[in-house]
Amino acid sequence: MSQEEQLILSSLNSQEKLHSQSFNYQSVFLSSVIPDPTNARFFPCVFIDDEHAKQFVNRKLSKKDLMNIYYGEDRVLIGKSCIINCLKYGSHEWKKANQTIESIIELGNNISVSELIQVPTIYPLEDGKYQVLTGHRRFFALVYANGLGSSSQFKIYDNKPLLTKVKQFQENASREDLPQYGKLQAFLSAMMEIDSFNNARLKIGMKKLTVKETASNLGISMGAFDNYNVLTRYPCVLEAFQSGLSLSFVKVKKVVLSVEAEYRSKHDKSVLNITDKKQINQEIKQLLSGKKTPTKAKKAFKFKAIQSANTLKTLLTSDVTTLDIGIDWDNIDWQDHDAVNNAMATVVEYLETRATSQAT
Structure with missing residues (x-):
């Protein structure tokens, strides 16, 4: 049994509810908070000391100097009034980081002149530091606006929440500014947690969460839950969004379902095996990459069900x-x-x- 399942099992045995963790609001130094590297909002970053950030802004330190001081190659350096993209120039990661940096700077500038409406959520670690649960972009923006040595208000859980990825997804799913890939990645992480939760429930004689209960715990409708399930069914869809695919979830879902339906009809299949799914994955990949144009589904002649x-x-x-x-x-x-x-x-x-x- 994994450590995660053991924690869940312990919580279930003590009748702890799924989202019953207690919390409070208090001011915390930003230097004592670290981001979650598994979060969809995360990118490889290093925080710059306020004095070094000031020297960089005043041109007393160069980008190369900071990269040497903070071992910043292939990372993003973040400090007061400066964010430096040190990822490989022109790479997909570099471009993606630039988009995130733009939104962080915009939010940081807003924070400088107004209050942050929704504070980031954190929980304590064993070494006295805190880890970001939700609000990574807001946390980065606070560092950019006020510096690493400043303090800010946070929502702090007393302990690490039982299902951290589920909580992260709840926030990510409702945010329009999060890229589609981030949402799909967050959904997969949340579903892995729910799978562990269900396995723990089975071990103490309880039933798995129903589909309706799962959707409810994720904070989405049944329709949205179906969309996410379809879109995460094939790896090529996530890869396409990660590479910058700009189509809406609805359009991509139609592509996936259309390819599946055509494949089932062509091969007279009601249940798809691993080989079938690999072939479908390739066909979807070609369509999403523009290497293959979608074929118009042939209309079939239909007969009313015959009883006699x-x-x-x-x-x-x-x-x-x-x-x-x-x-x-x-x-x-x-x-x-x-x-x-x-x-x-x-x-x-x-x-x-x-x-x-x-x-x-």
Whole structure:
């Protein structure tokens, strides 16, 4: 049993509720707070001492100097009034960090002239420091606005919350400014925690959370929960968003479901195995990367469900176009799926009614 499951099991045995952790609000020095490297908001960063930040702003220290002092290569240096991107120039990580830096600077400038409406959430670590639970961008902005040696108000949990990733997702899912990749990544992390939670429940004779309960604990609707499940079903979707895909969740979900439906129809599959999913993943990847254009799904002819064996026999052995049921067979457009489907529905309904009356 993992340490995480042991903690959950202990909480369940003590009848502790899922989100019942106590907290308070108090002022904490920013230098005693560290970010969570597993959070969707995190990027590899090093905090700069206020004096060094001042010297950099006044051009008494260079970027190279700070990189040497703080071993800043492939990291982002953050200090009062300065954020320095030391990731590999032009790389995807460098570009992504730049976008985050812009939003941090904007928020930091706002903090300088007004109060922070929603304070970051932290919890204590064993070494006397605190770790950010939610509000990473706000925490970075506080350092940028006021410096590492300043203090600020935080929401502080008495202990590390039982399901940290679930709490992080609850916030990430509701924030419009978080990139789609960050939201999907946060969802996967939260679901891993919920899986551990469910495993712990099973070990003490309890049932797993239902889908509705899971969605409720994540703080999202059933529809949104379905969206996240579909979008995290194939690795290529996360990779595409990580690489900068700008399509909406709704459009990408349609692509995924369309490829799945086409594959099921083509291969007559109701249940997809690992090999099937790998193939579907490749097809979705090609579509999202623009290497393949989506094929228009062929419209199928549909028959109403047949209950009577006599109806089926009549359809297979008789010329139903001779039936006097008000259908002008000579003028039916056989390329019009709706017209043909409606005609067949009329035929089946007539034959089913006749079969029922004959049986009685």
